[in-house]
Amino acid sequence: MIKKFLLLTIISLNLFAQNSNKLNKTIFGYLPWWEYTQGSANYIQYNLITHLAVFSFEADSLGNLKDPLNWPWNDVLTNAEKNNVKLILSITNFSPEQIHKLFTNNNSKTNLFKNIESRFKNYNFAGINIDFENLNDEDKNINLINFLSDLKKYLNQIKPNLELSFAAPAIKIGNWNFETMVQICDYLFIMCYDYYGSWNDFTAPSSPLTGTFFNITKSFEVDYSNIVKAQPEKLILGVPYYGNYWKTKEKNPYTKVDTSKANKEWMGYLTYKQIVKYYFNYEKLWDTISQTPWIRWFDTKWNQIWYDDEKSLGLKYDFAIQKKLKGIGIWALGYDGDRSELWNLIEKKFSNPLMVENDHLSFSFTLHQNYPNPFNAETIIRYSLKQNLNVKLELINLLGEKIVLFDEFKYQGEYSFILNADKFGLSSGVYFLKISTGQKTQTIKMILLR
Template sequence: MKNKILLLLPLILISCATDQKNKKIVITPDTTDITKSYGTSDFRKNIKSSDINLKTEAQWDSVNELKKHYKHESGYRRHKDYKTFGWHMYSEGSAYKNYDFSLLWGISYFSYTINPRTGSYHEIHQWKTTNLVDSAKANNCKVFLSVTNFGAKNNATFLANPKAQETLIDSVSALLKLRDADGVNIDFEGVSKKNKQEFSNFLVNLSTKLRNDNSKYQISLALYAVDGNRIFDIKTIDPYINFYTMMGYDYYGSFSHHAGPIAPLKSSTTWGKNSLEHSVNYYIEQGVQPSKLIVGLPYYGGEWQTNTESIPGKVIKFTNHYTYDQIKKKINSLRLTPTYDANSATAYVVYKDTQGKDKQIWFDDSLSLSSKYDWMKSKNIAGIGIWALGYDRENKELWELLADKFGQEK
């Protein structure tokens, strides 16, 4: 990776299907493209490729230029009827010192990266020592450990090896006990259709054994925005899963033929069938109870070079993913005012760079997230997730929105 790590994820280039003719309004190519990623989050699937392996939170703070902390305290606490959940990337260092834990029901440390051949971990980063765990517990915020395995080959290797699975379960159990944690968030991305049964068997086995070790442990499972391969056998696994975290983002990304919303709220002729609404309805139809579903939303956006200033704009080149904080800094420096796309309930800006190239940035802010939070509350789902905590830095408006939508006075 180059210079400072923005999101700790290198630019991801995906081989896409041949582009179809650009249509003025209706976009069909992108509806297909997201399913071609087979459940791999565009934004985070190359975490495993990181060539930076720092050993302390202070080192990550230095890389991220996190020189001071901005403690967000709203005077509110989470309302008991909602589950507000967030992921803390190891690469965010001590950014958790900014978090208002009283507004969070749960937080997951990202992550235990599986060695698929053995089941042990390639990395657990600062899990054994991070004060994040203590800070969360002091505010009655549950603590989870994300367990990740990315890519069809890695998943096939691991799921074909019962011994590796036993090693993983034993290792995770010990790590949860070490930090008196509350459970795990299983995030296997890119599982092939042929491994569906093995994946279900693994989840049942892991849940059974971890709960035998400690009955308080909660087992959660990350669901793809689009389950193109129908990997999740909800009827089989549901008795063993306490809650689900749906990755409600990357509907548009580096793979897209058109610039567009990272997390479109509803299906439309402009942005296609795939949307938060479509995904939530799909999983409910598959048997996921709304009361067990947490929908993750992005604290980041994407930038594309396009062939036009118009919406939708055909992609010439995907530029990058940016955190919410970086997008705010960028649009402020360019003196841009976000426009809101009603079809997707998403903010965007269009501008020309110094070379005269057309650029579009699509992202969620407090206004667009407010619409999505309201919709999710109307669906009576368990709550919302944040990918990822810390991406807002000193900006307080997203915490204020959480307090407004999911909080109550202390």
């Protein structure tokens, strides 16, 4: 009787552990073989992910597949099954010539599909993620579309409901047809990182949310705008658990660097766990342009590390929620090591359906009446936010002419700033100050008397 009671208790606890965090969005994480071999899989909180992509099964031009080191990863297979995490077969190739042959040579494509089928038969994969990068422009449209279409049909023959996804670039350069791709695939994993890196002649974040020439907001509102309007639930916002490291002559953000081979100041990528362990004792700063943190210190040169932490990732997650995307993705599982703060952030943002539902279906802000009003030259503007929001503040005259004071993400809290009429060349008259977040607005009337 005691043994039976203990057995039932253990079963109940296991079920509770599996179901205690009901994730309301897809949390997709890549686990690279080099992190697995270092033991990083031991720190994965399986109850806080929905998909784990085994990275990677490398395809060659003939359609052969090379398994990741030490495959099969039996502990990962077991833990994924226990926690109802979908295992994803990650297929990679970064050679444009080899990818072209896989797309256009029927023998290579047939061999690849057969090799994919054998992995599905031997292991409990729930889907496949294609990570083909550096494509020739001629392969970004028709050839890719045909390949994905043929693969989807093949998967349907292997087993119903197998997921097909594609690791897509954040910026539409060339002949990409994202709209057709998303109709074939179950979803696209948008790699919202490497916007800036070793190829740039200035320091910058890998994953800027706002500002700079390229950023996440622009990717979704320009490059993927049609899909965001029609099927946002088929897009995953991928985020980096790593940062960019440069040595520079100047200490300022976005400073120029020497990209010549003889004096290259690019030092490489650093994982989040490396940054926290070795560099957190240096000066930490926040870049309001990109909404990302960075670190600097001086030895023989200035050092700059641009990375993401729970603050910047939290803003990206809010963005994904507000855009009603399918979810978020992580490159890469293990890059945070045994630290818990990034897991805690996922739990906070995505494990409470009511909280998150309220986050993206409603909002709360208040624009207070300016003081003094009427005013001469200067007046104080105050507004408050009850959650993190993208806030746009505009000044409008009676002719309908607008001045955008700012348009950026803001944290929950109270804000105030001084509006100087001389700075904006304002003349006497009536003005309307409008605050907007998404579809909602609030307006107050102000009077400037000279």
